[in-house]
Amino acid sequence: MADVFVGRLMSSPVRTVSAETPIQEAARKMSENGIGSVIVVGDGNELEGILTATDFVRLGADGRSAAETPVSEYMSTDIVTTAANDDIRDVADLMIDHGFHHVPVVDETEGVVGIVTTTDLTAYLSHVEAPSPE
Template identity: 35%
Template sequence: MPPRVSDVMTGAPQALPLEATLYEAARVMRDEGIGDVLVTFAGRLCGVVTDRDIVVRAVAESRDTALTPLGDVCTAELTTVRPEDDTDTAARLMCEQAVRRLPVVDGDKRPVGIVTIGDLAVANGEVGPLPEISKSPPNN
């Protein structure tokens, strides 16, 4: 039986409210060594913004990152998993949706974690470079 998502996810994901700015999200990403921040409204997940979103949807469009709210550039159409889902389900969803990370939410859609393709590779003991790369510290 495959492990559950709760066994491999990163708990307490970084999240900011919808009205926070891109500048704030970029600082969190830098300070935490991560590439994404979950976006919430009233504590519930409503989007995700990645470092690439900031570059492509904001900087390349000459938006002011200190004034642009996350809601203007975040991805709102999300695929999520629950902590009790198994890792095979998470891997299947990642393949189907062509994503590298999935927010983990509770029954009220509150974010409780994030699971990445690297987390799944390490958990499933896959061979090849991905598990080793995934265990390495971030390249800051």
Template identity: 40%
Template sequence: MTVRRISDIVRHKHPLTLPAHATVCEACRQMRERRIGAVLVVDEAQQLVGIFTGRDAVALMAESRNPAETTLSKVMTKKPCSISTRHSAIDALRLMEDGGFRHVPIVENGKVVSIVSRGDFHGEEQERLDTETGYWERI
């Protein structure tokens, strides 16, 4: 099996980034327009400060909070796990599996480069993760 690097996966991706003071309504509108499931929340230096996903939007609605008045800083996951472009695809999948999430920000030198999600990976990468998981469960 060919080991893909994260740099191969994100070469032509342009992640949606917004400042922490953007509203949930604006984030959801842009997520829908781009057909994506996550927004990377950045500071003025483009450094990652959080991530906002569809799951966060559902939690906000379940709490009856107003998305037009709630800023991302109030509902985002702060300091999310991230990886660099030097990692392999299987590294990203392991991180998602261990953390129970579907998106991983890609950061280089402290700045957002891109994002990967479960849908970015080939079946053979998922099969390898399943094999590894099964191996560790038997030990």
């Protein structure tokens, strides 16, 4: 993965919701798009949080209604981000060290521009040509 930058592997456009979106609507968006997370953004596309499939376990355990509960009550807000020009090795190490499956890609002026997932990394690695055994 020498000299591979986040922008090359990130998924874009990102599926987003607002903090006020009912969790049921966010779940529908995730299901329809075959994704494991949605990014929560404000009016200016600034990152406010992330809601992942794991958060639905907490919702179920709490017995809350997905139709009536806003995303803001279950989203993670302490988020590690990356930039499109960051080295993918650093992001992969970060994901492994912290057990992250999703890392939002942000730009200072544009806000959220993409996301790097373990699926993105796996897809890239599956196409990298492995050295032949001698």
